[in-house]
Amino acid sequence: MIRFESVTKRYPDGTVAVDELSLEIPDRSITVLVGPSGCGKTTSLRMINRMIEPSGGRILLDGTDIADQPVHALRRSMGYVIQHAGLFPHRTVADNIATVPRLLGWDRRRARSRALELMERVGLDPALAKRYPYQLSGGQQQRVGVARALAADPPVLLMDEPFSAVDPIVRKGLQEELLRIQEELGKTIVFVTHDIDEAIRLGDLVAVLRTGGRLAQFAPPDRLLSAPADGFVEDFLGADRGIRRLSFFASSGLELTTAPVVTENAGNAGNAGNGKPADPGGAPYLLVTDAEGRPLGWTDPGRQAPGDRTLIPYGRPFEPGRDSLRTALDCAVLSPIGWAVGVDADGRVVGVASQEAVAAAIRAAHAGHGMVSAEVG
Numbered sequence: 001m002i003r004f005e006s007v008t009k010r011y012p013d014g015t016v017a018v019d020e021l022s023l024e025i026p027d028r029s030i031t032v033l034v035g036p037s038g039c040g041k042t043t044s045l046r047m048i049n050r051m052i053e054p055s056g057g058r059i060l061l062d063g064t065d066i067a068d069q070p071v072h073a074l075r076r077s078m079g080y081v082i083q084h085a086g087l088f089p090h091r092t093v094a095d096n097i098a099t100v101p102r103l104l105g106w107d108r109r110r111a112r113s114r115a116l117e118l119m120e121r122v123g124l125d126p127a128l129a130k131r132y133p134y135q136l137s138g139g140q141q142q143r144v145g146v147a148r149a150l151a152a153d154p155p156v157l158l159m160d161e162p163f164s165a166v167d168p169i170v171r172k173g174l175q176e177e178l179l180r181i182q183e184e185l186g187k188t189i190v191f192v193t194h195d196i197d198e199a200i201r202l203g204d205l206v207a208v209l210r211t212g213g214r215l216a217q218f219a220p221p222d223r224l225l226s227a228p229a230d231g232f233v234e235d236f237l238g239a240d241r242g243i244r245r246l247s248f249f250a251s252s253g254l255e256l257t258t259a260p261v262v263t264e265n266a267g268n269a270g271n272a273g274n275g276k277p278a279d280p281g282g283a284p285y286l287l288v289t290d291a292e293g294r295p296l297g298w299t300d301p302g303r304q305a306p307g308d309r310t311l312i313p314y315g316r317p318f319e320p321g322r323d324s325l326r327t328a329l330d331c332a333v334l335s336p337i338g339w340a341v342g343v344d345a346d347g348r349v350v351g352v353a354s355q356e357a358v359a360a361a362i363r364a365a366h367a368g369h370g371m372v373s374a375e376v377g
């Protein structure tokens with residue numbers, strides 16, 4: 001655990017970059033420091049590995065003041081990743097990744113096999129091992145930067161805006177990769193960003209800093225979204241807090257029905273088969289699937305003429321249990337008829353849900369998260 005105790009950093013010119021910051025960063029989780037440019041994020045991060053020394057307060061690592069620990073031992077326990085990766089331009093990808101193991105005295109062979117193993121871990125083709133950084137895309141360079149930081153298997157990873165310089169699609173891929181790596185390795189990650197969406201996506205805990213290096217709020221992301229501490233945090237979070245928070249609610253509690261689901265050519269698809277309308281069980285439409293159960297589209301059970309196979313598009317399906325209520329709501333809203341289609345991992349329909357059913361699941365989730373409390377007058 002990393003613990004900031006009233007940490008202050010005043011630069012020689014008088015700038016107070018960090019002001020009395022107290023923070024407990026739990027082990028084996030991602031803690032994000034987020035805030036506008038110049039609010040003291042980089043300064044805070046660099047005090048953890050003593051690239052910058054605090055002017056007041058102290059930082060404890062597993063209960064020991066880091067000021068009492070030799071700097072080189074401290075830094076060895078902390079991988080460090082920065083924007084633009086900061087790779088050595090004259091070294092190959094493999095040699096960049098193997099930098100710390102080589103410094104630690106590993107032989108060339110072992111360091112190299114470690115580099116190749118890490119390339120795989122961060123989603124890089126091992127064929128790139130002999131390339132130089134300038135021969136890689138920005139996203140690939142960042143992956144090398146992450147692999148290099150992980151090379152000596154440090155328990156702590158410090159990341160300063162590592163994905164800020166790449167385009168949104170590449171950034172999303174890097175974020176997913178980081179979450180996957182974290183699931184496998186369980187590092188203590190301190191991640192700095194100015195992007196609140198990135199903070200919400202990655203953080204188990206998010207510290208929002210305001211200009212002057214003061215802590216505005218420290219909370220799990222769904223808590224930030226539901227209960228911002230003040231106007232600054234609320235403004236910083238931006239629009240659609242309620243909708244964004246739904247991504248933290250599982251869709252498993254959503255009630256699905258299979259009543260309106262019919263198989264194509266089974267004689268019951270609307271009135272196109274035997275002329276007798278199937279009963280959609282309260283739904284205004286029937287969802288037609290192929291023989292394997294994959295959705296084809298909606299049909300109106302009463303109104304279609306015999307032989308009319310026109311289907312209304314079913315929109316985007318969601319995977320109950322895996323996708324969030326935000327995704328389920330999006331599916332229902334995107335659907336021209338207002339119903340979301342739930343499918344399994346193989347794309348087979350497991351049931352459908354109306355917008356009303358999604359709304360009921362949202363109310364239930366809010367109640368479960370203490371959003372709805374009885375107010376007795």
Ligand SMILES: Nc1ncnc2c1ncn2[C@@H]1O[C@H](COP(=O)(O)OP(=O)(O)O)[C@@H](O)[C@H]1O
Nearest residue numbers: 011013015017036037038039040041042043044
């Ligand atoms: N070496 C320095 N000397 C003086 N002021 C600095 C120095 N480094 C950073 N600052 C100032 O400290 C504040 C916080 O900087 P920084 O920690 O880099 O913020 P962030 O990473 O959140 O953008 C800013 O006002 C910045 O200008």
Ligand SMILES: [Mg+2]
Nearest residue numbers: 041042043160
């Ligand atoms: Mg910075």
